[in-house]
Amino acid sequence: MSDSEEDSQDKQLKIVVVGDGACGKTSLATRFAQESFGKQYKQTIGLDFFLKRISLPGNQNVTLQVWDIGGQTLGGKMLDKYAYGAHGVLLVYDITNYQSFENLEDWFSMVKKSNEESDIQPIMFLVGNKIDLEHIRTVKADKHQRFCQENGLLSQFVSAKTGDSVYLCFQRVAAEILGIKLNKAEIEQSQRVVKADIVNYSQDTVARTVNPPRSSMCVMQ
């Protein structure tokens, strides 16, 4: 391979996503890599991989290898191997499930332990998922912030369902790893417009509504 060919190859970063079963790791990865979301829960056995190329400021392209680790791996023999050599780690919990937050201590120490011998020390983010369910949140935001401060983690809240801040989350991890600063405009651009579900009013309902909605979709910023 010539030098120029080598130069034109993207950097690849290993991003490991861990956390309790059903906190939304696969949903987060598929929202990011495939821009889709499934309501049906399908447990990840072992792990899944996703690849996605993103652009960072200064025309830098980078390919993220997202390792989606099944929630049942905690305490198993393979977690060490999966997490080894990660450039970035997303410690994910479900903001409506307190247990998934409490168990992060274990996930955190397992990931730290598996990288003790690695040359690279991963950048770690604490990710509170399912913020579309804010009304039934059980993990207060100040608990989340305290955990970040005590353990030197960066913080992000997301919703894999609506896509809110998902791209931003992965972009921030990549930028941190590469020592690139994102400015306010870039952050706002990546936050993504959130579209509400389309509501299908039946003819009956519309006929009975005094002021029927003019549009079946609303856009929130």
Ligand SMILES: Nc1nc2c(ncn2[C@@H]2O[C@H](COP(=O)(O)OP(=O)(O)OP(=O)(O)O)[C@@H](O)[C@H]2O)c(=O)[nH]1
């Ligand atoms: N409301 C809401 N539901 C979500 C969100 N993210 C995931 N879910 C739902 O939560 C359930 C579990 O999501 P998964 O992505 O499969 O969870 P996981 O962490 O990969 O689970 P394991 O494979 O067991 O480790 C699914 O029914 C998803 O549709 C979200 O942001 N909001």
